[in-house]
Amino acid sequence: MLYYLLEDYASCLVLTLQSIPATLVPGDGIGPEITAAVVEILDALGKPFTWDIQQGGMAAIEKSGDPLPAALLDSIRRTRLALKGPLATPVGSGFRSVNVRLREEFKLYANLRPARTLISGGRYEDIDIVLVRENLEGLYVAFEHYIPIDGDPHAVAISSGVNTRAGSRRIAEFAFDYALKNGRKKVTIVHKANVLKALTGIFLETAYQVAKKYEGRVAVDDRIVDACAMQLVLKPWQFDVIVTTNLFGDILSDEIAGLVGGLGMAPGANIGVDAAIFEAVHGSAPDIAGKGVANPLALLLATGLMLDHVGRSDAAVKLRAAIDATLRDDGIRTGDLGGKATTRDMTQSIVRRLSNA
Numbered sequence: 001m002l003y004y005l006l007e008d009y010a011s012c013l014v015l016t017l018q019s020i021p022a023t024l025v026p027g028d029g030i031g032p033e034i035t036a037a038v039v040e041i042l043d044a045l046g047k048p049f050t051w052d053i054q055q056g057g058m059a060a061i062e063k064s065g066d067p068l069p070a071a072l073l074d075s076i077r078r079t080r081l082a083l084k085g086p087l088a089t090p091v092g093s094g095f096r097s098v099n100v101r102l103r104e105e106f107k108l109y110a111n112l113r114p115a116r117t118l119i120s121g122g123r124y125e126d127i128d129i130v131l132v133r134e135n136l137e138g139l140y141v142a143f144e145h146y147i148p149i150d151g152d153p154h155a156v157a158i159s160s161g162v163n164t165r166a167g168s169r170r171i172a173e174f175a176f177d178y179a180l181k182n183g184r185k186k187v188t189i190v191h192k193a194n195v196l197k198a199l200t201g202i203f204l205e206t207a208y209q210v211a212k213k214y215e216g217r218v219a220v221d222d223r224i225v226d227a228c229a230m231q232l233v234l235k236p237w238q239f240d241v242i243v244t245t246n247l248f249g250d251i252l253s254d255e256i257a258g259l260v261g262g263l264g265m266a267p268g269a270n271i272g273v274d275a276a277i278f279e280a281v282h283g284s285a286p287d288i289a290g291k292g293v294a295n296p297l298a299l300l301l302a303t304g305l306m307l308d309h310v311g312r313s314d315a316a317v318k319l320r321a322a323i324d325a326t327l328r329d330d331g332i333r334t335g336d337l338g339g340k341a342t343t344r345d346m347t348q349s350i351v352r353r354l355s356n357a
């Protein structure tokens with residue numbers, strides 16, 4: 001009897017360990033198609049997550065009048081973990097970007113954007129760069145106003161950026177910690193401290209203070225943002241982990257996505273103390289929504305980051321291997337990657353690879 005009870009307990013424990021509660025937001029446009037593909041692929045990987053499905057974005061406006069309903073926020077407060085499809089922000093409606101609101105609500109201070117070559121034969125081979133962007137401060141606090149002069153209400157535009165010592169320290173620690181835990185060799189601090197001496201000077205100074213704690217374990221250097229943008233095109237292999245402020249990170253992370261085949265391949269993680277939200281970097285792609293041709297890989301790669309985050313790197317490694325094999329050996333590619341495959345073709349191929357692993 002005791003044996004059976006113990007066995008039951010053990011299987012419950014395994015189940016709990018294997019299936020982690022997480023919020024799933026299908027999102028707008030191609031969102032429902034690519035999230036359906038990801039869920040099917042994760043099922044083949046042993047269902048590592050138990051989904052609480054919630055609506056956000058336009059889909060939620062239609063239902064509840066709010067693009068970020070309380071039920072969605074409550075769900076993330078409970079699970080502290082979410083996979084989010086792209087959310088369309090209505091233009092000119094007065095709604096603030098749902099993505100920005102989510103970042104602020106859960107204080108998701110670190111944006112992690114890895115870029116790795118998955119398809120050879122492109123402009124660059126063997127790219128493997130991780131960009132860590134500060135997500136809450138800098139010029140994106142958007143303290144902005146106009147000064148009217150001579151009847152022109154927009155004669156002067158003023159924007160103030162805010163970087164704090166604490167915020168700079170927190171993101172630098174995240175970057176160096178990430179480097180250490182993931183076997184990375186170097187962190188490059190990107191800034192514009194030669195001109196924005198206070199705003200990005202504090203970031204550079206603080207990041208170097210943090211770097212001292214990692215001396216001998218993770219190397220450090222720095223680049224001015226414009227030089228970094230050029231070097232990323234000329235000689236991207238010199239970069240390993242990059243840490244930078246909000247606006248520079250926004251721009252450079254799209255640049256590194258471009259080095260490895262564009263937005264359809266770019267995952268992102270927004271990580272805070274209380275929650276973590278994983279997503280594709282691309283938007284809702286209304287031009288191809290409903291056609292069954294969207295590339296699900298960016299969201300799937302984001303799921304890989306989510307598995308790493310919850311300590312299931314074993315599953316993440318399998319998932320990435322199945323993606324590599326689908327692209328490289330099966331030659332399955334959606335339109336954005338120059339192929340003719342549908343979302344379904346790609347999903348089935350990855351599921352097959354996982355089932356045969």
Ligand code: NAI
Pocket residue numbers: 030085086087088089090099263264279280281282283284285286287288293294295296298334336
């Ligand atoms: P977008 O990223 O949706 O589309 C840009 C181009 O890339 C389009 O030609 C689209 O067809 C293509 N594309 C994007 N994802 C693809 C995929 N997985 N497979 C194949 N092709 C893909 O950017 P856009 O058009 O500027 O934005 C559309 C909406 O998405 C807007 O409402 C915007 O606010 C929202 N958006 C949401 C984001 C998020 O939720 N994280 C991020 C960026 C935009």
